[in-house]
Amino acid sequence: SERTSLAKMVKTVNALVCHLVAAIFLLVVRRTAGAQAQLRFETVPQDFDDVADNSSEVINGSVVLLFCSAVGETAPPSISWTRNGSDPESPPLIHITTRVTYLTNLTSSVLTIRRFSPATAGFYECQASLQGTTILSSINLMVITNGTLSVTRELTDYDTFDGDKTDWRTYVTLGNDTKEDLLSCAANYTDLAPNTYPNVTWYKDGQQLISSGTRVIITDQFNSSFTETISSVSISNFTQSDAGIYQCVFFTSTEVLTSAPLRLDTGPVSLVAVSPPLVYSSPPAPIVAEVYAQGEYSSILWSACNSTSSQYIINFGQTLVRTNPSPSDYGPYTASLVNSSNNSVTVVVTQYELPNITYISPTSYVLQGSNTNITCEAIGSPPPVISWTLNGQPTPYQSIISSSALPSATCGTIDPGETVSVLLITSFTSSGNYTCNATNVNGSSWQSVYLEVQVPPNITSPAAGFTYIVNSSDPVIFQCTASGIPLPFITFYNSSGLLNSTVDPRIIISDPITGSVAIGQQTVSTTSRSLTINST
Secondary structure (H helix, E strand, O other), rough: OOHOOOOHHHHHHHHHHHHHHHHHHHHHHHHHHHHOOOOOEEEEEOOOOOOOOOOOEOOOOOOOEEEEEEEEOEEEEEEEEEEEEEOOOOOOOOOEEEEOOOOOOEEEEOOOOOOOOOOOOOEEEEEEOOOOOEEEEEEEEEEOOOOEEEEEEEOOOOOOOOHHOOOEEEEOOOOOOOOOOEEEEEEEEOOOOOOOOOEEEEEEEOOOOOOOOOOOEEEEEEEEOOOOEEEEEEOOOOHHHEEEEEHHHHHHHOOEOOOOEEEEEEEEOOOEEEEOEEEEOOOOOOOEEEEEEEHHHHHHHHEEEOOEEEEOOOOEEEEEEEEOOHHHHOEEEEEEEOOOOOOEEEEEEEEEEEEEEEEEEOOEEEEEEEEEEEEEEEEEOOOOOEEEOOOOOOOEEEEEEEEEEEOEEEOOEOEEEEEEEEEEEEEOOOOOOEEHHHHHHHOOOEEEEEEEEEEEEEEEOOOOOOOOOOOOOEEEEEEEEEEEEOOOOOOOOEEEEEOOOOOOOOOOEOOOOOEEEOOOEEEEEEEEHHHEEEOH
16 A cells, blocks of 8 residues: 555646646747747737736726837747637727837737726737747736626727727818717627616716707617617717717616727828938848828828829828839839828938948148047938947047938939038147048947147257357357157257258268157157367
């Protein structure tokens, strides 16, 4: 009996060890796969209740947002969502918005549940994939409910193309009527007695909405087959005062349930350009011209380099214009709303370019203690940022940007951005290499200029006013030493003018002997020559 118990215990321990090894193996495989692809999560769906168990209890009727973003080393990854292992439900209750940033290889995705209910509860998983490698993150959402009142029809967002319900905001042109079923909602309650239905109240901006004559009309209908209340609001001749957030609230004697909100805004529509995009030219990356549409719209007409193509835009729409661009594809892209006059915006698409320094001030001598400037001009896309160093260290002097220009392009001709920086040197005392460093997201470039302190010549010997007394006809040797930057050149004169050994054979002038001497913190050059007169 003891042997049997011991054998069972050993078998149980072995099984636990096997499960533990398998779990560690799966964890290592997953992490290794992520490392091989150079793929990582920036944000993952968060557990937002008080218990850190990778699950959250959510009140019935709440709005839920799940965030997920990932970065790839070589390209933006793709992100997909599943609910209980399958694709999430379609709009209007669940909506997924995904944006790609090519500059940083970042993909961001938001899964929004407009009104949480038992129908939307479940196990949600975010999956990021790149070049055959996948990483996963998940959360389990559970519903908290105490009744059987349920919303069966939500307010509908109509102003986006192809039925994509994105921001629960609809733009209505001033003077128009609200669209059919725009402000219509319904709810049922299975526990009510026969021929009794949920009550409904409408709210606008938190205040109860009341019918006003023939312009704003609230209509309630009842479906006896499902004990369902259907309520709608119609607004004719839409005005600015009608804009706001609309909700319908259903209630019984024991329960209250609110529909997802819908914001009505007024037109007319407009287009707003996102910052001018840049694309890598080697290898050619897709050209993505991006605009944001405000208002009722369905489609956009793009024009570029004397050609046009009709493209649809959804939400914050990254509209893919060219998938394999050639040099002639770079230039201005103009987006216009279809059937809308004087409503367009232009974005300029150009290439990324490394910084290139096109000019730097030449090497020069600068008088000690004086003021001077050094100028550096650099081009690149995006425009480079310029910084200065002195012998590899930050300079004590201030620099200013005297001018700058953003990249521009015409059809097939690219003009990179430019930055011009001026280093303002005051009370100049430091010789050395002054380096202009130009940097953007693609890399950096640098050039140096050498500035030398200029110190005026100073005769250090003999002393000024020194008098030599010599015998007639005796030879004389006269020694002269001077310092300065650059190296001084010594010549000799008498009252008759310049002394020259080629003119007077009695005169011998030696070759210069150079050196240096430290004066305070400044090292200056020295030179010495002797004058010999064989007979005076």
